[in-house]
Amino acid sequence: MAIPELEAIGIVKRYGAVLANDHVDLSVDSGEIHAVMGENGAGKSTLMSILYGLQPPDEGRILLRGVEMRFGSALDAIAAGMGMVHQAFKLFASLTVWENIVFGAEPVRTVFTDRGKARREVAELAERHGLGVDPDAKVWALSVGVRQRVEILKALYRRARILILDEPTAVLTPQERDGLFAVMRRLAADGRTILFVTHKLNEVMAITDRVTVLRDAKVVARMKTRETTVGEIIRAMTGRNVDLQIERGAAAPGALKLEVEGLTIGSPGGRPLVDGAVFAVRAGEIVGLAGVAGNGQNELVEALVGLRRPDAGEVRIAGASVGEADVAGHRAAGLAYIPEDRASVGAALGADAADNFAMGFQRDPPLSRSGWLDPGAMAARARALIDKFGVRIASEHAPASSLSGGNLQKMVVARELSHAAPVLVAEQPTRGVDIGATEFIHGQLVAERDMGHAVLLVSAELSEILALSDRVLVMYEGRILADVPRAQASEEALGLLMAGRTAIS
Amino acid sequence: MSAVGRLRPPPALVAIVFAVLVGGALVLVSGANPIQAYAAIVGGALAPDNLPNTLNWATPLVGMTLAAAIPLRGGMINLGGDGQMVVGGLVGATASLLLPAPGPLAATLALIAATVAGGLYAALAAWGQIRFAIPMLISSLLLSYTAVGIVSYLVRFPLRDTTTGLPQTALVPVAARLPTLVGPVNAGMLVIAAVAALVIVIDRRAVIGYELRMRGLNARFAGYGGVRLDQQALGAMFASGAIAGLVGAIVVLGGQFRFIDGALLTPAYTWSGLMAALLAGGEPVGAIAAGLFFAALQTGGFAMQRETSVPRVLTLVLQAIVILFLAMRHGLGKRSS
Numbered sequence: 001m002a003i004p005e006l007e008a009i010g011i012v013k014r015y016g017a018v019l020a021n022d023h024v025d026l027s028v029d030s031g032e033i034h035a036v037m038g039e040n041g042a043g044k045s046t047l048m049s050i051l052y053g054l055q056p057p058d059e060g061r062i063l064l065r066g067v068e069m070r071f072g073s074a075l076d077a078i079a080a081g082m083g084m085v086h087q088a089f090k091l092f093a094s095l096t097v098w099e100n101i102v103f104g105a106e107p108v109r110t111v112f113t114d115r116g117k118a119r120r121e122v123a124e125l126a127e128r129h130g131l132g133v134d135p136d137a138k139v140w141a142l143s144v145g146v147r148q149r150v151e152i153l154k155a156l157y158r159r160a161r162i163l164i165l166d167e168p169t170a171v172l173t174p175q176e177r178d179g180l181f182a183v184m185r186r187l188a189a190d191g192r193t194i195l196f197v198t199h200k201l202n203e204v205m206a207i208t209d210r211v212t213v214l215r216d217a218k219v220v221a222r223m224k225t226r227e228t229t230v231g232e233i234i235r236a237m238t239g240r241n242v243d244l245q246i247e248r249g250a251a252a253p254g255a256l257k258l259e260v261e262g263l264t265i266g267s268p269g270g271r272p273l274v275d276g277a278v279f280a281v282r283a284g285e286i287v288g289l290a291g292v293a294g295n296g297q298n299e300l301v302e303a304l305v306g307l308r309r310p311d312a313g314e315v316r317i318a319g320a321s322v323g324e325a326d327v328a329g330h331r332a333a334g335l336a337y338i339p340e341d342r343a344s345v346g347a348a349l350g351a352d353a354a355d356n357f358a359m360g361f362q363r364d365p366p367l368s369r370s371g372w373l374d375p376g377a378m379a380a381r382a383r384a385l386i387d388k389f390g391v392r393i394a395s396e397h398a399p400a401s402s403l404s405g406g407n408l409q410k411m412v413v414a415r416e417l418s419h420a421a422p423v424l425v426a427e428q429p430t431r432g433v434d435i436g437a438t439e440f441i442h443g444q445l446v447a448e449r450d451m452g453h454a455v456l457l458v459s460a461e462l463s464e465i466l467a468l469s470d471r472v473l474v475m476y477e478g479r480i481l482a483d484v485p486r487a488q489a490s491e492e493a494l495g496l497l498m499a500g501r502t503a504i505s
Numbered sequence: 506m507s508a509v510g511r512l513r514p515p516p517a518l519v520a521i522v523f524a525v526l527v528g529g530a531l532v533l534v535s536g537a538n539p540i541q542a543y544a545a546i547v548g549g550a551l552a553p554d555n556l557p558n559t560l561n562w563a564t565p566l567v568g569m570t571l572a573a574a575i576p577l578r579g580g581m582i583n584l585g586g587d588g589q590m591v592v593g594g595l596v597g598a599t600a601s602l603l604l605p606a607p608g609p610l611a612a613t614l615a616l617i618a619a620t621v622a623g624g625l626y627a628a629l630a631a632w633g634q635i636r637f638a639i640p641m642l643i644s645s646l647l648l649s650y651t652a653v654g655i656v657s658y659l660v661r662f663p664l665r666d667t668t669t670g671l672p673q674t675a676l677v678p679v680a681a682r683l684p685t686l687v688g689p690v691n692a693g694m695l696v697i698a699a700v701a702a703l704v705i706v707i708d709r710r711a712v713i714g715y716e717l718r719m720r721g722l723n724a725r726f727a728g729y730g731g732v733r734l735d736q737q738a739l740g741a742m743f744a745s746g747a748i749a750g751l752v753g754a755i756v757v758l759g760g761q762f763r764f765i766d767g768a769l770l771t772p773a774y775t776w777s778g779l780m781a782a783l784l785a786g787g788e789p790v791g792a793i794a795a796g797l798f799f800a801a802l803q804t805g806g807f808a809m810q811r812e813t814s815v816p817r818v819l820t821l822v823l824q825a826i827v828i829l830f831l832a833m834r835h836g837l838g839k840r841s842s
Contacts, residue, residue: 307729328731337729345729348722359719359730368712375710 003066005030005193006051006162011060013046020046021057022217028162028210033184033194035204035225038214039237039406039434044197047214048164051195052084053077064162083155084164087171089147093140097133098122101154125156130186144292145176152183162193169203173292174462174495181207199434201230202463213237238436248446251470254283256319257334257454258304258423263313265299265478273299275478277313281454283422286445288469289458292498296478297458298340301427304456305337306330318422331360336421338413340428340458342405346412349401353393354382356400357415389414390440406437413441417448424448427458442468462491462498476500516831517784517795524826531822532815542815549808550801557688561760562772563800564694568752569778570796571697571704575745577787578708579717580724581738582642583627583745586775588649591656592626593619593750594757598674598764599664601681608680615681616696616754623750624743626652631742635735641742653770660766672766683759693755700748705789717741721787749775777803780828799824 006028013021021043028034038044050057053071062069064080071077074084091100098119106113107121122135131149139147148168155163165184169177184194184207196208204211205225213221213236221236258281265274274296281287291297302308304315306327315322317333325333339345347356358378361367366377382396391410393403403411413429426445430438445468449455459465465472472489474482474497482497529539550559569586576583583589597619604611630645657672666675683691708714716737720727728734752774757764777799785791806820 305729326733327728328733331731339729344723345725348719348726350722351719355715355719358715359726362712362715371712373710373712373715 002030004028004063005032005065006195007063007066008047008051009061009063011047011050011057011062013043013050013055013057019217021050021060023060024214024217024219026212026219028193028195030193031188031191032210033188033196033208035196035198035208035211036214037198037204037211037233037237039436042214042237043217044214045166048084048166048195048197051077052082052164078158078160081159081161082164083152083158083160083162085148085151085155085166085168087167089151091139091147091150093138095139096135097137097139097142097150097153098135100139100150101125101135101157103154105158122153122157125153129153129156129183129190131183143176144171144294145173145179148172148180149183160192162195163187164195164197166197167199168196169198169200170460171293173498174491175499177203199432200463201233204233205230215239234435238434240436248468249450251285251449253285253470254452256280257283257317258456259314259316260304261314261316263300263303263310263315265296265303265308266311272311272478274303274310277475277478277480279473279480279483281423281456283452283454284449285470286449286455286457286468288465288472289456289475290462290465290472290494290498291460291475293460295475295498297427297475299478300475301337301340301425301458304330304425305335331419331421334422336416336419336424338416338424338426338429340431342409342412347400347408350399352397352399353386353391353403353411354378354396356411357382357385357396359415360419385411385414385418389444406433409433409441410437413444417444420451420453422453424453424455425458426455428460429457430459430461430464462494465489465494466491474498517791517827520827520830521798523830524823527826528819528823532819535815537813537815542809542813542819545809545812545815546802546805546820548805549812550805555804555808557690559801559804560694561689561691562804563797564690564697564759565752565756565772565774566777566781566800566803567701567793567796568697568748568755569774570781570792571701571778571789572745572748572752573775573779573782574785574787574789574792575704575717575748576741577782578721578789579737579741579787580721581741583630583645583742583749584642584779585627585630585645585649585652585746586749586778587770588645588652589623589627589746589749590753590769590775592652592753593623594753594769595656595659595664595674595764596622596750597754598677598757601677601758602675608678608682611678611681612683612758615758616751619750619754620747621750623753624745624747627746627749628739628743631738635738641738645742656764657766660764664764666763674764677758677762681758682762683755689760691755691759693759696751696755700751701789701793705793708789713737713740777824780824784828784831 004027008024008026011021011024024043024047036044049055051062053074053076069080101122102118107117108114119135126133126135131153133146133149133153139150168180172180188194198204208225211223211225211228211233212219213233215237260277260279263274263277264272267273277300289297299308303310306322306325306329317330317335320333322330322333343349358367362373367374367381379396386393386396389410391414392407400408400411416424429441429445433441445455445457457465457468466489470486472484472486472494473480474494476498477500532539532542549555572586573583597615600615600618601611604614606614627645630641630648633639633644634641660674661672664674666673683693685691686694708718716727716732720732720734720737724734753769756769761768778796781795781799782792784795802820802824806817809815810817
């Protein structure tokens, strides 16, 4: 067999007492699309940052086409033919596409950038790889999917032979995702090698040649995609069997619990961020709010929960109008809220678990009486929720920062569900959460529905929306474009709506 | 990792040892005896005869430490301690002169009036932030200059004691002065000690203490959880300014017996207190300990200057090294995590 394009042998990386990579071996062939999978904290990001030269390994070797490499920085890695597309793009929004692509590697004529040559090279490169991008477009005007192409072109312009794509599909519509897959296949056929880091099993099955699975800092499985199954990969990632199907009976919608009428949020000098949204959620149903990130969902949710005052329109929670109320007023009317960003909104990482579990309950018995806290009751409440939700933490007095992403999310979910509020707004409840925790959180959301509460599920993950929702709202450019019953909601139909096409349904 | 952390000495102690070593080297280079200089500082601060001086110096300094620590606990900064202190000082002096009440009652009412005045003045900065989005960091400082200027005008013209040529109010009646405990120490120390105890208990056990602490750790979390951030900012700034105003009135009624223009500001209690509070990140027990340490250092500095050839500036150098060292460690630690 030929020499592998990229080989990592016995990579070890420690952070203090934590072992992030424990003798990890990875071998990738030329022209291969290779998935690197694992739950949060399994060591994927650490491995990628080592391969890309962002940090040195404590032990182990990296071989590129059989030659041992020592990357002092990402610049060395780039020079050796590595390219990486990060989850958060690193582009200059105010510059054009070609300027972004040649930045730092400009063709030079005497001391000036050879603009004509740069433009021409970028246009040729885009054409050759079938990445339809206008070199003269300003990046701010481009959609997320096109920006990602610019990032890929940036790596190709630097003659990357190995591309690391870190969760590249998280921000894409299904159609954009299919476009990306086509590009990936073409690149692989061209002899380039792609390392594909992802959580999404169906994408791995659809596009990759081989899979390497990490668990607890070790490689636990290496498989040929053709010869494996989704179940086998899950078992390797979690070490157990996970049932991805959610057991849920039919919804029994009751009274209107969350009503939104003509909700509008303007933006200075632009089209409104939220444009006359009208919808309602009934007791005992889960309504999904789908849409590509950045189409007004965040602003809509902020207005629903009282973090932002709408410019027009009305919100009623359990029949009470809360238009002018602050968060405390919304919560008093009967709202619980799982925020998108658990670390910077949903928790105080520097505080202990007991303090985190107490938030929102601190003013009422049993946690406090006439303004004075009862630390015993706070600790007891935290212990009860830790047990009930299976949060893995040393004790209720351990800081929230000691929790892994999935467990932190469980903590936030546990706290918000313990409000037993008539309305629950759950925003990206399983983003970046591993399969085990996702399964658990989904079960809890269904249980919340079955208890007769109204659940608004905001998710960029279509599979999550489809798995849980009884009805699906699609948001596009600030408007609620469609209200689709679950029976008529397919990935294709929703994907087209998410891209703003209303021809069908 | 936590096991390693437990073996390490607390950073404040390391910083102090480091500062003592560097300061000692400085004294040595300048040709004096560092051991003598340090002995003079320790003796000057803690010897039985000198302890009352230290406590008397610590009373306003710890008071201003608390004034700085309360907003800091919630992630806010009150830079206007000077202004709130002089407002309290002048209100206290004027009230005790004008109130037609028997002495002790007049003193009590004067302290309360000064507390309320200082609190309202500080709350003005919070109101500006809530209503007009003026950053409190800036407005509290600018309002401080305004207050110092207006108070200076008042004490030079309408409220001046015309029997002297100096910018100061008339003497507070003897009956309305704070009773002396020992040496220069007066009942004001007990008042500040009681306030300190109250602040600690509220911080640890009260709902509002919990909410302020959570805001300091993550303001978005507190707001998301339903804490009314605007009211909280008003309350924290009122409490902060109230303590500053109280400190002003205690110095006037307990030591100077009249409001003298500039006399409250020269010792820079506000800034020493702010540094002490910053060292402890607003945590009240640590802040009070740091405030007491600075008070001892500064008092000892006077003794050292009297007894040795080393100027008392050395204590400010020590203070600066401690702060630099801790700030540096803090910044470095943040980056590596």
